[in-house]
């Protein structure tokens with residue numbers, strides 16, 4: 001009705017119900033849910049019998065194609081599709097093998113109903129970017145169940161090493177939406193709190209509708225739904241990649257150039273190099289719980305950036321242009337940092353009214369009152385939604401343009417970055433002329449670019465914003481100019497190792513709507529004494545006055561063949577006291593490195609804790625951050641005190 005389409009696909013899902021089974025009837029208590037990952041089905045008690053529902057493979061499963069093409073037929077209610085036992089026979093056999101009483105049981109019903117799948121199978125909950133006051137709570141899966149009323153709802157404890165989505169155990173009414181029921185209370189609270197208080201009550205970013213966009217076409221959604229359904233019971237790996245529906249139409253200008261040279265990661269529709277293949281080494285995607293084939297190549301890329309110069313495709317960044325007579329006032333209200341001077345960039349955070357970190361962006365003041373805002377690839381519509389809402393609500397006279405798809409971005413970083421780029425431009429790139437965080441419009445071998453002296457690697461570097469159609473030419477001239485300096489590619493895995501050593505935080509890991517910027521160690525970027533009353537300022541003053549309960553710390557730990565990734569438990573004296581937020585191998589100290597939240601009393605440098613990885617606790621120490629100084633800091637210290645003082 002309002003011209004929006006959500007990425008949802010109807011899939012046929014069947015389950016089988018048996019008549020009374022004497023062994024089940026004789027049980028004194030109800031059975032828990034069983035999920036057999038190899039047989040790919042769930043199984044639970046249904047009255048005095050059993051019920052089991054299989055997930056067929058990608059090849060066998062059935063998408064309701066006519067609905068995909070034409071929409072759900074008007075008036076469709078609780079009707080069912082025709083059942084098809086043949087399609088699920090191998091799973092039925094697997095279930096009989098695992099639960100032998102099934103062999104003697106009579107099947108009294110095979111139910112085949114529609115279930116909605118989003119590309120990543122998670123629902124969409126929250127406000128929608130681009131349409132004010134439009135809130136969604138969709139995509140939970142609608143498994144039609146025709147079962148008689150039951151007086152009680154037993155607790156839901158699926159047995160599984162990987163719970164992608166809790167299953168409804170026993171519906172209390174004759175016809176219900178399967179998965180949605182279990183989430184209803186939480187989702188209702190989450191949405192109503194956000195609607196009432198103007199911010200999410202807790203972080204639920206994986207359900208944010210803004211993770212999808214124009215690039216999530218029907219074709220993409222269908223390919224993903226097939227993959228997700230078929231993979232329902234497979235083992236999930238760290239750094240998992242799924243390949244259905246890729247690439248989308250959103251690829252960077254460098255996609256064709258880089259495609260065969262690297263392992264690509266999927267970021268909000270884009271393909272971005274994770275790591276580059278090296279001659280003679282194992283290529284391709286080899287998922288593992290341990291270090292795998294990317295480990296050595298990423299080490300080479302790390303060295304490349306630390307010792308020579310590397311190039312990275314950063315085109316997936318979200319990019320916004322903001323101008324108009326109220327632009328400065330709007331940004332001063334939105335951001336906790338001060339507005340940078342014209343020609344400079346700031347790292348700046350948008351806080352919620354309660355003082356949580358809604359987003360982290362860089363703000364570049366390009367010309368008086370005109371700004372370029374840059375955010376991480378996944379945050380594009382999430383951040384834009386917030387900026388637009390505040391602009392409209394406050395009646396600011398501004399023009400906000402999403403230029404994400406128009407601009408490509410190349411990052412050039414490492415000690416030789418200046419030498420290479422200086423060959424291609426008449427602009428003076430020397431340290432005191434093109435300062436850290438300065439931004440200028442210039443030409444690189446006749447290609448117009450906006451250059452920002454910034455690098456998430458923490459090394460000397462520039463980001464070059466350019467028209468997307470110029471990406472390959474720009475890339476080629478830089479690669480050619482850097483031959484002498486031994487220029488080479490690097491990807492986001494090396495970037496992650498580099499930024500962790502410099503203790504740069506990442507939005508979504510070290511900070512989100514559950515954390516405040518003070519506990520995240522971001523006070524340097526938060527200007528509580530700036531005149532403007534930015535969102536979250538009052539709350540933050542109070543948080544500061546009350547004192548912090550936990551703190552983000554940097555940990556190092558020696559492990560064997562495994563690195564922290566985030567969300568691992570921190571143990572102290574036999575108790576879980578916190579969690580990691582991200583991690584990597586540190587190629588400089590040849591140990592693992594992690595960020596973690598711990599109680600304030602355990603946050604001092606030298607504190608010993610334990611990090612649980614793959615079921616084992618490894619001793620870890622809180623270290624002085626950063627582990628490695630950034631280039632601007634090294635530079636500053638060198639100027640101040642001479643070489644030997646570094």
Ligand code: THG
Pocket residue numbers: 346347360361362374375376452454455456458463504505630
């Ligand atoms: N480049 C640009 N925009 C971005 C990112 C980027 N926006 C989103 C995200 N990445 C922002 N995150 C950071 C975090 C740290 C730094 C840059 C971007 C950084 N920090 C220095 C430090 O902490 O030492 C500078 C601090 C200062 O003096 O302001 O460089 O990668 N364009």
